[in-house]
Amino acid sequence: MTTPRSATQLSVRPYAPGDEPAVLDLVGADRLPGQPLTTPAMLAEALAGRSPIDTDWWAELEPPTTEVIHDEAGRVLGVVSYAKRPSDSAGFILWLHCREEQALAEALIARALDRLGERTAHAFEFASALTLGLEGLPARHRPATAKALHSAGFTGRDLWRYMRNSLPFSGLPHAAHVRVDEGEDPPGKRLEVREGGELLAEATIGCPVAGLGVLWWISVAPPARGQGLGLALLGTALDLLTRLGAREAILYVDDDAPPGDTERDRTAANRLYDRAGFTEVDRLHSFTRRP
Template sequence: MATMTVDYEASMMVRPYAPQDRERVLELIAGDRLPGRPAVTAAMLGHALEGCCLGDPAAGGLEGLRTDVAVDGTGEVVGVSCWAVREQDGEGLLLWLHCVEDDQRIAGVLVGHILEQAGRRTVQAFETPTAIGFAGLPVRNRRGSAVALEAAGFSRRDGWSYLHHRLGTLRARPYEVIDITECAAPYGWYVRLWEKDGTPFGKAVVSRPVEGTAVLEWITLAPESDGTGHVLLEQCLAHLADRDVRELVVLLDIPADIPGHSWGPARDLHQRAGFHEIDHLYTYTRRP
């Protein structure tokens, strides 16, 4: 298949991904890794190349799936992107993209190549989770890619606040007040918690830990009026730490236009329990 040379970056070209690119692509992905996320393995990359999503081992609903790499004048792979067309509505999907130091020029080359291939159709970027990451682009840690998307006409949509907690700072619980069972959707643990006297105080769903890291999918705690909800959350986290969960991530909804937004009690609850905001994850849309 023919390669593409970009006019404003004449020394760079885009070509189809090849098996020999695997190790270099894994390096690029590792460079964008956020705290609390497991390292992407060759097997995970293989699933991503097939269009698979997190928690869904089967690909489906995509056509024309392809992965391309950007190569500089020395032959070094400096960027990679994966895109497809959604069968349901014919819209283009930029599934994932990584590049050297998140260089805006490299990201711009890959985005421009995708738009050229997509033609006159709406393109959604980072809209869905993949086998190697969450939906949404981390705009603080990957500013170059965000700028490249916006320069190409993409508009930011609603997203998520990415919060992270290192559970090693929590003290072990002196008594057992937790019950964990397997659940299939999402694939992980269903957690129920009780006080020492048997009174239930919370339920949660946590993704199955990978390399000691997990995602808090949702949690509900007993109503409290004295502002101690974070203490109950800390107890839940401490029991997870007892089960070798070392790092935990949670995603909280945020709007695209942050100024003037009231974060509400959820974010305050998590921060008081020891979570720290790492980034904002946003999806993007470009209409023809």
């Protein structure tokens, strides 16, 4: 195939073990603040169709196909991984990297769609093993890929706010009588505040990876809201992440609730994180294309 980027003849072939360094470079070129450097072990998990996050969703897929696009000299310029889900026959573009060259993104997306066939296709629907929980495409950092998806007929959905903060972070209150237990899914710690056996607040943090810790969840029961308990538990959780070796904390806010949906409204959560010094890195989008 040829692309508008040049007159160079480009070819697509299956990923081979010798492609590992080039593919890791491609993934690393798209790395966001607050994300670890992708290791060979992380890439191996992604190639095998496994992920420590969104594990159950990955288990529903057929083994993924991963292909690279290269020039006449054999230089790997991009990579795409895709799979089908037998339960509903949907197709998934799982991850794609090409140093944000739109022509390459378009070629890789077209290749995946051709191989998936005529079916509903999703892209960047859930987190892969290449990142620490990115459940979508960071639209501001990956504009060429987003544009290529739209050009291919995909419709995007703005689903998550991705945020980070440096640790240690001082100035936050701390919750009293916090119980800390081991967490399994995902691996980490579960913090609880109870009164008379009643759960008032809880938080879940991940075990730090390369100095990066994730706040997966924090919640305050309705009767205990408005008393500063959420901010205090957040302060305790961030201190615990620091003691576990984290130098940065990241989190994700699913603030895609439509107007009037008070059950899923995240205004208070966003205000809490802003107050605690977190800054927005990007918005995470997922995409769907109907046949």
